[in-house]
Amino acid sequence: MKAKNPFKTGSPAAALWAEIDPAALPRHVAIIMDGNGRWARRRHQPRMAGHRGGVRATREIVESCARIGLPVLTLYAFSLDNWKRPRAEVDFLMRLLRQYVRRELDYMRRNNVRLRVIGRWQELPAGVAADVARAVEETSANTGLQLVVALNYSARAELVDAVQRLLEESRSNGLTRVDEATLAAHLYAGDLPDPDLLIRTSGEMRLSNFLLWQLAYTEIWVTETLWPDFSTRHLLQAILDFQQRERRYGGLSPEEARAERKARALGGALLHR
Numbered sequence: 001m002k003a004k005n006p007f008k009t010g011s012p013a014a015a016l017w018a019e020i021d022p023a024a025l026p027r028h029v030a031i032i033m034d035g036n037g038r039w040a041r042r043r044h045q046p047r048m049a050g051h052r053g054g055v056r057a058t059r060e061i062v063e064s065c066a067r068i069g070l071p072v073l074t075l076y077a078f079s080l081d082n083w084k085r086p087r088a089e090v091d092f093l094m095r096l097l098r099q100y101v102r103r104e105l106d107y108m109r110r111n112n113v114r115l116r117v118i119g120r121w122q123e124l125p126a127g128v129a130a131d132v133a134r135a136v137e138e139t140s141a142n143t144g145l146q147l148v149v150a151l152n153y154s155a156r157a158e159l160v161d162a163v164q165r166l167l168e169e170s171r172s173n174g175l176t177r178v179d180e181a182t183l184a185a186h187l188y189a190g191d192l193p194d195p196d197l198l199i200r201t202s203g204e205m206r207l208s209n210f211l212l213w214q215l216a217y218t219e220i221w222v223t224e225t226l227w228p229d230f231s232t233r234h235l236l237q238a239i240l241d242f243q244q245r246e247r248r249y250g251g252l253s254p255e256e257a258r259a260e261r262k263a264r265a266l267g268g269a270l271l272h273r
Contacts, residue, residue, distance in 0.1 A: 006067045007232070016236035017068070024243050026196035028072040029065070029235075030218070032210055033058065035202030035226030048092050053228030055100055062104075064232040066111050066145040072192055074148040076210050080120070080157060094128050097151075101131045105138065112144030118188035119153030120161075148189060155212035162186040187213060194218065197242045199235070201227045219245055 003022060007013040033054060040050030058075065065073045078097070083090060101115075108115055115135050122129055132151065165186045169175045184190055194214040198207075203224040207215065221238040223230070 013064075013232045013236055016233060016240060020236065020240050021243055022069070025068065025070055026239065026242055027193045028074065028195045029070060029197045029199065029239075030074040030076070030195040030211060030215070031061070032076045032198070032200040032204075032208060033227040033230075034200060034204055034208075036228060038202060039226040039228040047089060050228060051093060051096055055096060057228050057230045058100070059104065060232060061230065061235055062113070062145070062147055063107075063111075064235055065147075066113055070145060072146045072148060072195075074118075074150065074195065074211070076150045076153065076208070078119075078151050078153070079209065080152055080154040081209070094125055098128055098131050101135045105135050108135070108139045108142065108147070112142045113139060114142040114144065114146045115139045116146055116148045116189060117151050118148055118158070119151045120157065121151040121153075124152055146192070148192070150210070153210070155207075155209045158188055159213060161188070184213065197221060197238060199223070199238050201225055201230050217247070219247065 005014050005017050007017055036050035036054040037047045038050070039053055040047050043049070062073065078093060082093070085093075107113070117132055117136055121132055124132070162183055163186075166175065166178055166183070194216070195211065195218045198211075198215055198218045198220045200220070200222045203222060205222060219242050221241060223234060223238075225234055
């Protein structure tokens, strides 16, 4: 029997959840949160207003993922390339990040959400890094949703850092052979499953240097919706579409495999006539 619907009766989210199989949720959803600047520009507002709208969307999505029992959510929050933006915007983003971490820490404690961070986040301004480290530490024992935030992140930098750690190990313990599993274990969060579903907002068709290793077999869902307008309804639609896809990992679907076995059996029977 399906559990009680976690969303308000009669809401679009409730209707979508009724179509979703809770037992077949993706283990890991990753989101490239894009479109804050365009959202603000269309409203003739400064870019900072778009970033504030993005924080509101982030809060809603995190809460909804925790509510439905999603195991892992990874959000692409600030890339190494974002330092190229105007200084005033970067400073604003750092302040906004500190505010978010401080305000949401109590929610994470109360709702069993564990915060994890990937990227070279220790290189962020000292106050930002300290707030992030505190939130990571204070939620480290939580066992619910793992909220992974990519900060000062680059997938290429992640691979470089992983190789660097492997080189250090080879010097200290004589490691001489590396396979896929070894490299994967040395990524920033090597214990987590790869994302099953990647969501990209704002209609862009690129990965933007995000989780390049981990996204090898990930299903991709792109929406024209800008991040500040992204809601629980969009999240659930993405999950529903994901559940209707057939993941083959380079092999055959069950139907194709059955057809292949049938064809081989028929061919064998014809040869022995």
